[in-house]
Amino acid sequence: MHGKERVIGPALMGVLPLSGFTAIPNADTDQFGAFSGEVQRTLDPLTTCIQKAKHGSEVSGLDLVIASEGSFGPYPPAPFIPCNEEILVLYDAQDDTFFQHKHLSLETVFGGERCSSLSEVMTFAERMKFPEHHLVLRAKEKWEPGDAVHKGIADRERLRALSGTLLVDRGSCWVETDMRAMGNLTRMRVIAETAERLAQELLNSCPACGECWFRITEALPGLPCELCGWPTQSVRAYRRSCRSCGYVSEVPRPDGKATEEPGHCQHCNP
Ligand SMILES: [Zn+2]
Ligand SMILES: [Zn+2]
Numbered sequence: 001m002h003g004k005e006r007v008i009g010p011a012l013m014g015v016l017p018l019s020g021f022t023a024i025p026n027a028d029t030d031q032f033g034a035f036s037g038e039v040q041r042t043l044d045p046l047t048t049c050i051q052k053a054k055h056g057s058e059v060s061g062l063d064l065v066i067a068s069e070g071s072f073g074p075y076p077p078a079p080f081i082p083c084n085e086e087i088l089v090l091y092d093a094q095d096d097t098f099f100q101h102k103h104l105s106l107e108t109v110f111g112g113e114r115c116s117s118l119s120e121v122m123t124f125a126e127r128m129k130f131p132e133h134h135l136v137l138r139a140k141e142k143w144e145p146g147d148a149v150h151k152g153i154a155d156r157e158r159l160r161a162l163s164g165t166l167l168v169d170r171g172s173c174w175v176e177t178d179m180r181a182m183g184n185l186t187r188m189r190v191i192a193e194t195a196e197r198l199a200q201e202l203l204n205s206c207p208a209c210g211e212c213w214f215r216i217t218e219a220l221p222g223l224p225c226e227l228c229g230w231p232t233q234s235v236r237a238y239r240r241s242c243r244s245c246g247y248v249s250e251v252p253r254p255d256g257k258a259t260e261e262p263g264h265c266q267h268c269n270p
Pocket of ligand 1: 206207209244
């Protein structure tokens, strides 16, 4: 519904012998939750994404379907930084199996604010890289039945007119970033990265049995401090596992980082 096939399709086509890709025209994925608050997501992101992929397969009759699910919120280790988690699920209906990949990015344009004047609205919009990043307007932060939701606001005239009306009628308004991928270039880029990573993970085959998707199943902490050698909470290595034969192996960090700065060490910087 939001044009994500433009970045997901080419990433998978580049590495897998697929004959083509298409967006499923009559899939309604908003029923599983919408960012603007009218439909709450009731399941966890991965389960939601799996349901979307299954729904896509049911309505289209296709047996390889990919679905995406994004979440936004504070970055757990540093809650003042916003982050974006993207999940992609590839569903193989013939075998009833799922291949998923989760990617966390600190590159995100995400926020919301209660405004009581037009200048507050415009200042917030500026900070959220508007109009390249679209906005949503409603009366209050928490949507209530009967309240209008204005989505996909992409020009200053419309933002001024709609927020002006709300300010007059309700005294204040809630303005936030529209997180649907087609209205948020930064999110679209994170989805593209996630698709590339999923494609690479799918290509990775098990050294023991040759099955595809010899994927990362665990991040192992304990990267030593460069000053004292104490094991920190930072990732030291990853564990890859085979879903078919159960073979497991430990692989180093892809960035080659072998030590952590003392600032992250519980021993040097308690
Ligand atoms: Zn294997
Ligand atoms: Zn240390």
